[in-house]
Amino acid sequence: MKTSYPGRVLAVDLSTRSVSKEALPPSWIADFLGGRGVGARTLWENVPPHADPLGEDNVLILAPGVLTGTSAPCSGRTTLLAKGPATGHYLKSSVGGHLGISLKLAGVDLLVIRGCADRPVSLVLDGGDGRIVPADTEWGMTVRETTASLRSRYGEDAEVTCIGPAGERLVRFAAVMTSVYNAAARGGIGAVMGSKRLKAIVVPPARGSVDVADAPAFRAAVQKARDALYNDTVAKDLHRFGTARDVDLLNELHLLPTRNFQHSTMEGDAYALSGRSWAELGLLKRIVGCGGCIYCCHRFTRVPSGPFAGVSSGGPEYETVAAFGSGCGITKIEPVLAANSLCNDLGLDTISTGSVIQWAMESVQRGVLPDERRDGLDISFGNEQAMLELVRRIGYREGLGDLLAEGVARAADVIGAGSQAWAMQARGLEQSNVETRGSLGYALAFAVNPRGPDHLHTECLAEFGGTKEGIDLIERITGDRRLAVPSKEEARGVIVRWHEDMYAVSDALGLCAFATTAAYSLTESLISHLYAAATGRSPTDLELMRAGRRIETLERCFSLREGLLPERDDRLPDRIMSEIAPDLDRGEPVSDRKLKRLLDQYYHLHAWDLHTGRPLASTLSALDLSFAEGVCTPGDDR
Numbered sequence: 001m002k003t004s005y006p007g008r009v010l011a012v013d014l015s016t017r018s019v020s021k022e023a024l025p026p027s028w029i030a031d032f033l034g035g036r037g038v039g040a041r042t043l044w045e046n047v048p049p050h051a052d053p054l055g056e057d058n059v060l061i062l063a064p065g066v067l068t069g070t071s072a073p074c075s076g077r078t079t080l081l082a083k084g085p086a087t088g089h090y091l092k093s094s095v096g097g098h099l100g101i102s103l104k105l106a107g108v109d110l111l112v113i114r115g116c117a118d119r120p121v122s123l124v125l126d127g128g129d130g131r132i133v134p135a136d137t138e139w140g141m142t143v144r145e146t147t148a149s150l151r152s153r154y155g156e157d158a159e160v161t162c163i164g165p166a167g168e169r170l171v172r173f174a175a176v177m178t179s180v181y182n183a184a185a186r187g188g189i190g191a192v193m194g195s196k197r198l199k200a201i202v203v204p205p206a207r208g209s210v211d212v213a214d215a216p217a218f219r220a221a222v223q224k225a226r227d228a229l230y231n232d233t234v235a236k237d238l239h240r241f242g243t244a245r246d247v248d249l250l251n252e253l254h255l256l257p258t259r260n261f262q263h264s265t266m267e268g269d270a271y272a273l274s275g276r277s278w279a280e281l282g283l284l285k286r287i288v289g290c291g292g293c294i295y296c297c298h299r300f301t302r303v304p305s306g307p308f309a310g311v312s313s314g315g316p317e318y319e320t321v322a323a324f325g326s327g328c329g330i331t332k333i334e335p336v337l338a339a340n341s342l343c344n345d346l347g348l349d350t351i352s353t354g355s356v357i358q359w360a361m362e363s364v365q366r367g368v369l370p371d372e373r374r375d376g377l378d379i380s381f382g383n384e385q386a387m388l389e390l391v392r393r394i395g396y397r398e399g400l401g402d403l404l405a406e407g408v409a410r411a412a413d414v415i416g417a418g419s420q421a422w423a424m425q426a427r428g429l430e431q432s433n434v435e436t437r438g439s440l441g442y443a444l445a446f447a448v449n450p451r452g453p454d455h456l457h458t459e460c461l462a463e464f465g466g467t468k469e470g471i472d473l474i475e476r477i478t479g480d481r482r483l484a485v486p487s488k489e490e491a492r493g494v495i496v497r498w499h500e501d502m503y504a505v506s507d508a509l510g511l512c513a514f515a516t517t518a519a520y521s522l523t524e525s526l527i528s529h530l531y532a533a534a535t536g537r538s539p540t541d542l543e544l545m546r547a548g549r550r551i552e553t554l555e556r557c558f559s560l561r562e563g564l565l566p567e568r569d570d571r572l573p574d575r576i577m578s579e580i581a582p583d584l585d586r587g588e589p590v591s592d593r594k595l596k597r598l599l600d601q602y603y604h605l606h607a608w609d610l611h612t613g614r615p616l617a618s619t620l621s622a623l624d625l626s627f628a629e630g631v632c633t634p635g636d637d638r
């Protein structure tokens, strides 16, 4: 029978320079769907316990979704997976652009890259085969230069996925970039690629299409999904103004992280940082989208005049604006665009880069960063030139940049002097720019996220009650629409768990989380119709969501196997747990006691041990995950 996900694996060993075709076990596809799910199962099987994330034993996996390459709307996402260099735990990072579609058209459902090359190489995929070719020419180049160089050789339409100088230098928050401006950014997946001396993966243009099991039923399911997405409340604004549309609104709500989360409102004109103003300011050049998307939330911006004239890049997203704007005490948009462009070219995660710079700025503010560490720079909040120079130095690991390139947790441990207190990280990952003291669903989601305190594993937008779809969802999963209030503790476990399940299903199928866990118009039922018509399998809505839970439970098991200690690691940054921003007019620190209450809800719903936070053997058995039961609390089943 035809299917959109036959399970074709291309396995590459860079140490032995061998490439082979393999097939996924059918039971993995049945249990873990595809994309992130099958990627997590492959990671579990292929990475030996306690492997060095930057060593030969780590495995880099590229996993397009089950629906990627079909006409299903917003289905062009790909998950990259590895053991993470920032945390030492499970890492997945999602990316859009055209990578996933290119892989599927090239006949690859899962790309598994093992070993390390002895000199720089690129991988060229052609017709389902792979060739390892020298990359001495591109090694050292920026992302734009690399893409141009490889496109001149393999065709202007070739899909190039690569690292920049930051990945080559193993910066712990280096990104893998694709389609020039799209980043698999968080957790240091680019450093894993750099450690393998793999500069790029090139997929020359391919024709053809991705099969589906039942074409008429699939067309009907696609039409229903499109209708739902076109009609939802979020779509139009997301398309017109991008993810940074509401910076000024967040500022008014006192929810805009500012100066390293010391404040929750910024001085100056937040509207200038907001995506709503960019067309007026002549900065917005194009609205763009990932392959297969009907929302198209990405921007392409260029500065028309002034000291930053000519700076251009894809983005910036909200997170980047907060990281380099309010977070660094910078109130003009042009330097933010310059920092975004530099990060994209060097291959850096903008969230972590902004966070380590903010930490350095606060360390200077508090007088604990010694002069000899400052590279002669005036590292003060609001100094745009110092910020941009630090971005460059991090990417090339020069001077202070070499220390910051290790991430804020390690940098704070080196500098000491109490600077851990304002290192906005947990588990080794810098927190994304959500004011978790004012939104307890997010706080819980961030505390248990396997890759650290970050929004792109479990978005919980519904708890803000900002849209009809979000409020309806809260009513459907909790029974009470009045719980769509982010400061409430009640029902946060239910809200987080639903979003986790849905996010995992979305990543497994290649669906963008904006369509499923931000807009909420792509429901479980619409998704299972798409899945059934594409694959010929017919899980119920409940079974599909259960596959999501199986995926995230296995991810938890992977991290536990690699040393996660829930009592130490299911936490938020110290500042979030002990301080309140003076201008945060709602909320309070997420204290140990409050977090414990939230975690109790969550562990209970997952049927995990309430004291240890580990899945019980019976829980794993019920999810067909008994192969992972070595991570359970011994002798403590119920």
Ligand code: SF4
Residues within 6 Å of the ligand: 074, 075, 076, 096, 097, 288, 289, 290, 293, 294, 295, 296, 297, 298, 512, 513, 514, 515
């Ligand atoms: S909504 Fe944005 S991130 Fe999602 S697929 Fe579309 S363009 Fe990409």
